[in-house]
Amino acid sequence: MYCVRNVTEDLYWVGANDHRLHLFENIHPIPRGVSYNAYLLLDEKTVLFDTVDWSVCRQLLENLEHLLGERPLDYLVINHMEPDHGASIEEILLRWPEVKVISTEKSFLFMRQFGFHVDDHELIEVKEGDTFSFGKHNVTFVAAPMVHWPEAMVTFDTTNGVLFSADAFGSFGALDGKLFADEVNFDRDWIDDARRYLTNIVGKYGPHIQLLLKKAGGILDQIKYICPLHGPVWRKDLGYFIDKYDKWSRYEPEEQGVLIAYASMYGNTEAAAQALATRLCEKGITNVWVYDVSNTHVSYLVSESFRLSHIVLASVTYNLGIYPVMHDFLAHLKGLNLQHRTFALMENGSWAPKSGDLMQKFIEDELKNMTVLGDRLSLASALRPDKAAELESLADAIVESMG
Ligand code: FEO
Secondary structure, X not given: OOOOEEOOOOEEEOOEEEOOOOEEOOOEEOOOOEEEOOEEEEOOOEEEEOOOOHHHHHHHHHHHHHHHOOOOOOEEEOOOOOHHHHOOHHHHHHHOOOOEEEEOHHHHHHHHHOOOOOOOOOEEEOOOOOEEEOOOOEEEEEEOOOOOOOOOEEEEEOOXXXXXXXXXXXXXXXXXXXXXXXXXXXXXHHHXXXXXXXXXXXXXXXXXXXXXXXXXXXOHHHOOEEXXXXXXXXXXXXXXXXXXXXXXXXXXXXXXXXXXXXXOOOOHHHHHHHHHHHHHHHOOOOOEEXXXXXXXXXXXXXXXXXXXXXXXXXXXXXXXXXXXXXXXXHHHHHHOOOEOOEEEEEEEOOOXXXXXXXXXXXXXXXXXXXXXXXXXXXXXXXXXXXXXXXXXXXXXXXXXXXX
């Protein structure tokens, strides 16, 4: 059965939702599913903007057959060819062999690398600033390299102000009928998955997102709709989401608050983390979030690190090193280029506590533009009452640094 929705009077969402996939990119849990968005424009020419993951290709085809009826598909615009969007390109070409494919040079190169047989078809290579008319609708193509792959572009429909934004402004989470961000309580129910998507998938490329935002800034008053490849479409309060993207891509925290990530083998480091959280709350800092790195997927820790201004790492020493799961968390922060955070450290070790020095070295040597507070708390096996003054001093240092 077809499953489509109007975006505007002649533009349709023809994508699909997936609740079966457990791990996006085979690494990030998506308990609320994901949507693969594609859009069909019925102008004098018919135009499909992007395709979908192979797992939901059947739904895309049913949607297209329903809307096209006897009409041919004239153009296929590929803004982003990564297989979660591009995997169905060949199937489209098989069913509509006359379709003309519009994309970037690098995108066609990648299609060939992936083994897509595109060269028997008419390919139209476009670059930054090129324009095209489909009848009533005129579009401009805008390069968006590294948002999220180097071949990516976005397409702006200058006739009705629709921005096909590729991976930018996307979110984890299946739509389940609700296409528009204003049909859900985005700030309550979606923002965490939107942040987790952006920071884990494209977080490394903040400067490239900034470049795209700068280009969008020049035509901000003309953008009426943002149509991403995942998650809801934006037609109201665009500034809310653009502001989030701006903060995330500049690596600026959204909120003054404290993430306490602990690595604990027998519960003693965990108890110390809880004691610190309690002291902070008693001092009036209640935006405090405590996570066990061993049972929290790192994508959530990354997302919280982008949200909050302060990060406390509390780790046992393991094989004379940082607890491996904590080390993995730090490696993700490095890979995703997080900056401008204030760290505080708690270490534990029954005979040779090393994790504090090693975490400090990692932050100073491997991360950029970070501050590490000097009041490290060092535990020998467990936090005992004789350390109460040091705990107090660590909590005070965090409060003070929050200004
Ligand atoms: Fe949703 Fe970069 O692909």
